[in-house]
Amino acid sequence: MTVTEPEPMSRSAAISYAIGLPLALLALVFLPAGRLDWPPGWIFVAFLALAYGASLLVLRRVNPGIFRARSRFQTGTKHWDLILVSLMCLGMVAEIPVATLDAGRMSWSAVPMPVMILGYVLLAAGIALATWAQAINRFFEPGVRLQRERGQHVVSNGPYAFVRHPGYVSAIMVFIGLALSLASWWALLPAGWATALLILRTRWEDALLRDELEGYVEYSRRVRFRLLPGLW
Helix, strand or coil: CCCCCCCCCHHHHHHHHHHHHHHHHHHHHHHHHCCCCCCCHHHHHHHHHHHHHHHHHHHHCCCHHHHHHHHHCCCCHHHHHHHHHHHHHHHHHHHHHHHHHHHHCCCCCCCCCHHHHHHHHHHHHHHHHHHHHHCCCCCCCCCCCHHHHHHHCCCHHHHCCCCCEEEHHHHHHEEEHHHHHCCCCHHHHHHHHHHHHHHHHHHHHHHHHHHCCCCCCCHHHCCCCCCCCCCC
């Protein structure tokens, strides 16, 4: 069987991402806060830059091909998944400005420092778990599809030995961590929206893999839980 890998991201697209994403993050944090002299915002930005920067360095070393797979939605991505991801993105994009409007300008929430620290712990753990999953799973893509042209097979080691969708576990941890680290109870609303849709996506993706990916039914018997060991 001939294995065909995704095309690499173009140089112009890579430059656009490298410039656009940090600028978008700064805008999402500081425009709703209404000021640049807000230390919690800079701590948050610096934390994300360091955490994701470390993740990128690790993946570049151990699984550089993941950047091709993750660069865009690939041909064959399920239509229902594109809709779900679009709806999830509404919650994900809304979460940071809701949090910074709350904590940086309006002071609607009174979040204790230990809860903020918990938020950063969840962020760090979520990013680390996602890095681990991507490091060992070359089929880790942004969209749900069966990657026949890449010779997709079941990955059952690393975090996949404990839950079937560790990437989604990490995303939920990040959703919650973003709200708590920015000291906003209100930001848990868009986080909850994104989490609910992600749980639905988990169910639908699991059904697809059971039907179409060889060996997945046997794997699901060994690793019984999708997201939370002992519960679901």
